[in-house]
Amino acid sequence: MKLTRRDFAAGIVAGIAAPHIITSARAQGATIKIGMCAPVTGPAAESGGYAVKGAKLALEAVNKAGGILGKQGELIVEDDQTTNPGIVLAFSKLAAQSDIVGFLGSIRSTQVHAMAPDVLKLGKPVMIGGTDPNLTHMGNKWLFRFRPNDSYSGRVIAEYGVSTLGKKKWAVLHSTDAFGTAGGKALTEALTKLGAPPVLDQGYANQSQDFTPVVLAIKQSGADILGSYFTFENDLGIFARQLRQLGVNIPWVGSPSIVNITALKLAGPALHNTYGVADYAEQSSEASKAFGKAYRDAVKVAPDNQSSWTYDAVTVLSAGINKAGSTEPEKVREAILSIKKFPGAEGEYNFDQNGDGLHGYNIVKNDKGNIVFDKHIEFND
Amino acid sequence: MDLILQLLFTGIGIGAVYALVALGFVLIFRATNVVNFAQGEFSMVAAYLMVVFAVDLGWPYWLSFLIALAGMALLGVIFNLGVYYPLRHRTYLPVIIATIGASILLANSVLAIYGPQPQVLQGWFETPGIQLGPVYLDSQYLLIIGVTILLVFFNFWFFEKTLLGKKLQATSQDKEMASLLGISVSTMIMITFIYSAVLGGLAGILVAPVLFVSIQMGSTIALKAFAATIIGGFGDVAGAIIGGLALGVIETFGAAYISVPYKDGFAFLVLVAFLIFRPQGIFGERVAEKA
Known part of the structure; x- marks a missing residue:
């Protein structure tokens, strides 16, 4: 068979186009x-x-x-x-x-x-x-x-603690990663706006094996309520146990990790009667x-x-x-x-132009290990 | 003062855990001249064995404890035969790499068998702790400290007063001479691996009720224990204990009085300081002096 210039050009075009056609076909796959x-x-x-x-x-x-x-x-x-x-x-x-x-x-x-x-x-x-x-x-x-986002959780934690529980002397505890730092900052700002700036703002590194210094700092601060942002459930479990063992029984309103399944299993009774902001409440x-x-x-x-x-x-x-x-x-x-x-x-x-779909949080309570829905707090600004 | 006592108790408690694992590091180092980087995984495996026997199967705690330690002894044998023995005539580097490989294998095997979920293991005692004046003494930490003290005496008696202990010491000091004196070096090394695995396992079982049982628990403790052995003087039993306790106390007080987020940093800052100013550690001898 004689290869013409036209056949050759067609072959080149097919060779170049084939991967794109295959990719496109795959993209339009089953x-x-x-x-x-x-x-x-x-x-x-x-x-x-x-x-x-x-x-x-x-x-x-x-x-x-x-x-x-x-x-x-x-x-x-x-x-x-x-x-x-x-x-x-x-x-x-x-x-x-x-x-x-x-x-x-x-x-x-x-x-x-x-x-x-x-x-x-x-x-x-x-x-x-x-x-x-x-x-x-x-x-x-x-x-x-x-x-x-945490600007809402911080505001909801602050709003609930100050207005519903009537507490003004806050200890804020947060991990030092991006989540914890931003959450702690949002909570501190919300508390300051409500006229109750925290008496203690304490960060901790993830995967800590001991929280005794943190618990003692909370005790010494004279705080009458604790707000927390924990990233990992292991840390939350260890802290919760040590908090109770060292006799700190002040009300505790935490970020969503405080009510997740793993945390409840690990900490057990140490988390009873705590409150959490929960994006999901059944x-x-x-x-x-x-x-x-x-x-x-x-x-x-x-x-x-x-x-x-x-x-x-x-x-x-x-x-x-x-x-x-x-x-x-x-x-x-x-x-x-x-x-x-x-x-x-x-x-x-309700998505805003930033890509945020939700604008409020639920408050739930750990009632002897059962997570009970309390109220929903929504913000429109 | 109350604060200091509370911090001291916790620091010694957590330091005792480092000391137990550090002891395993030291014993294997003395016997084989290599660092066993799977020592932390021994703790993790033992804690999971406890979960299997005491929690899943519901067997009595003491029985589960004994079986878990027996399992660790078996793991020590397998580890020696599978990881150290085939490489015993090579330089230290392949052996160290093999222990790292074994550590990854152990962690991932447990992950594959048991899943990634952290588990809860109850402590030995019903009472979580006792209030002694202003200081709260966690019963599990009390147990850990008690076991560490017992092990200090046991190790002294075992290595200084028994024939087997002396054979182990002789092997660790000079294998050729020990062999010429009729000591079976390979048996002594096997016993060392068994003892180290049991010690690591004991640490894991004791600390599990405090830190929960997770795949990462071994590596977290081992890193600090490794630092403790360097601070105490690599290859020295007393140094491992003192190094572990010192590390626990330093990081606890550092967290309380300087910065909580940099708690781990203090431990490694001390490690770096020792490596620069006293690389032989607290009890270690200079290589020249040793010779």
Whole structure:
């Protein structure tokens, strides 16, 4: 067979175009893929398992209801090892797969900070659970938050402690990572605005083995109430036990980790009668109850915020893609931002232009190990 | 004063845990001239064995304790045969790397078998602690301190007064000479690994009710214990105990009076200071003097 110049040119064009056509065909494949960075190993591996289960449960519901753009959704999970380098690596692995249309990042702010530059570079929507207010205020338009940020939790903790419990002498305890520092700062600011600046502002390093110096500092400060931001449940468990052993029984209102399943198991009675701000409270709404029931039926353990935020993230991302009618990132972004009054397990989603979907918190009480819904405090500013 | 006493008690308690693990480091170093970086994982494995027997199977605590320690002795044998023995004629570097590999293998094996969930292990006593005047004494820390003191005496008696102890000492000091005197060096090293695994396991079981049982618990303690051995003088039994206790007290007081977030920093600051100004540690001899 004689090779003509036209055949040769056609061959070259086909050779150059083939990878793009194949990639494009793959992108338009049988499923719509969602990438998820989750701690499969490391200190948060247990809660990471709950997060993956929540996401899978949501995707099952989405697929049953017709899927995403008429196709079945598929979840691709990468282990973030509960570390910052780990999540950067996990995200880069996922980002390399061009057919993944959206992602779930971390519930830990410090990890979201670590991956944020790569998210900006990639330019695809990433759902996050980290609650450092800065995450959605640093010019990264691809981050969408599915838990209320710490400016709300700080305000709710302060509001509840000062107005409902009537306490004015606060000890604020927080981890020194991004989450804890931002949370502690937000709580201190809220307390100052309410005319009750903390008498003690104490940071601690994650994975501490002993909190005696911290407990003694709280005791010496004369505080009549404690507000806390703990990142890891192990730390929370050790601190709670030592706090009670050393005779400190002041009211304690904590960030969401104080009411999660692992913390309750580890600390046991040491956490009885404490209060927590909870983005997820099973009795707070019909959607929350429905998620709670579905999760209990499927996973056989009580639901908490580790699973509820990923459940909502997958549900809203899928709804956003369906609303956009496309997987084109900019269109999906606009669709998510236009979502209002969307009933989720965590609460009612009303996205603002920063990407924050929720604007209030529930207050719950640990009543002898049972988490009881008390009230919801919502902010409109 | 109340504050100082409370901090002192806690510092000694946490320091005693470092000391127990440090002791394991020292014994293996003396016998083999290598650092066993899986020593922390011995603690973790023993704590998980306790969870299996005492919590999951519901066996009596004392029985679970004995079985867990027996399991650790077996692990010591396997570790010696599988990690040290094949590399015994090589330089120290391959052996150290092998212990690091074994540490990763142990941590991930437990993760694969038992999952990542941290577990709760009850302490020996029903009462969590006693109030002695202004100081609260955690019963588990009291037990840890008591066991450490007992081990100091036991080690002295064992290594100085028994034939087996003297054989172990002879082996650690000069293997060739020990061998010429009819001591089975490989048996002595095997016994050392068994004893170190049991000691590490004991530390893990004792500290588990305080720190919870998790995959990371071993590595967290081992890092401090390693620092304690350097501070005390690498290869010295008394140094390991003193180094561990000193480290616990320094970091507790440093956290209370200087900065809580930099608590771990104090321990390693002391370590760096020793490495610069007294690399042989508190009780160690200079290499030249040793020769």
